[in-house]
Amino acid sequence: DSGVTQTPKHLITATGQRVTLRCSPRSGDLSVYWYQQSLDQGLQFLIQYYNGEERAKGNILERFSAQQFPDLHSELNLSSLELGDSALYFCASSVDGSGANVLTFGAGSRLTVL
Amino acid sequence: QKEVEQDPGPLSVPEGAIVSLNCTYSNSAFQYFMWYRQYSRKGPELLMYTYSSGNKEDGRFTAQVDKSSKYISLFIRDSQPSDSATYLCAIGNQGGKLIFGQGTELSVKP
Numbered sequence: 001d002s003g004v005t006q007t008p009k010h011l012i013t014a015t016g017q018r019v020t021l022r023c024s025p026r027s028g029d030l031s032v033y034w035y036q037q038s039l040d041q042g043l044q045f046l047i048q049y050y051n052g053e054e055r056a057k058g059n060i061l062e063r064f065s066a067q068q069f070p071d072l073h074s075e076l077n078l079s080s081l082e083l084g085d086s087a088l089y090f091c092a093s094s095v096d097g098s099g100a101n102v103l104t105f106g107a108g109s110r111l112t113v114l
Numbered sequence: 115q116k117e118v119e120q121d122p123g124p125l126s127v128p129e130g131a132i133v134s135l136n137c138t139y140s141n142s143a144f145q146y147f148m149w150y151r152q153y154s155r156k157g158p159e160l161l162m163y164t165y166s167s168g169n170k171e172d173g174r175f176t177a178q179v180d181k182s183s184k185y186i187s188l189f190i191r192d193s194q195p196s197d198s199a200t201y202l203c204a205i206g207n208q209g210g211k212l213i214f215g216q217g218t219e220l221s222v223k224p
Contacts, residue, residue, distance in 0.1 A: 050210070
């Protein structure tokens with residue numbers, strides 16, 4: 001157990017729907033990162049939060065949004081889902097938002113869009 | 115051009131072989147170099163972390179960084195079936211996020 005908790009583990013939904021993925025960072029970590037992993041694209045950085053504030057943005061679609069709450073847990077919202085959104089979504093956390101810190105990953109949420 | 119390039123493999127070796135995994139990167143601003151290991155249906159876990167050019171050894175694993183060539187390597191000695199996994203190189207800078215390579219799928223056959 002890495003200490004980073006992601007729910008749900010698996011999610012099956014239909015095109016056009018909206019889902020929310022949840023992440024609780026490791027105790028003491030202030031920064032949360034979201035990554036998308038698909039077979040053809042590998043592990044792609046979506047967005048980073050540090051202590052409630054957005055720190056960096058990657059290849060995140062406009063249909064996707066995220067936030068980090070005062071208790072430091074984070075949610076990734078995916079809307080108007082398309083078949084191509086089917087992927088593993090990973091949350092990772094680090095002590096702070098600097099590059100010197102190691103990212104600890106959760107077990108991921110597997111999203112299937114039918 | 116991708117910021118980090120990694121041969122996706124797959125790579126199959128016999129038990130006991132020496133494995134060499136490599137990545138190249140394009141931006142000299144990157145300062146932190148890591149290797150993550152990902153078992154099937156699991157999240158990536160940190161294997162090695164280096165900051166400067168040179169070698170770093172941890173048991174059967176050696177990470178090598180050549181900043182002048184923008185090239186990083188991971189060597190696995192005396193490979194074991196339990197080493198079968200996907201290995202991802204990851205590169206970062208002061209901004210915090212890590213950029214990952216495509217990952218190399220390794221299979222070690224008994």
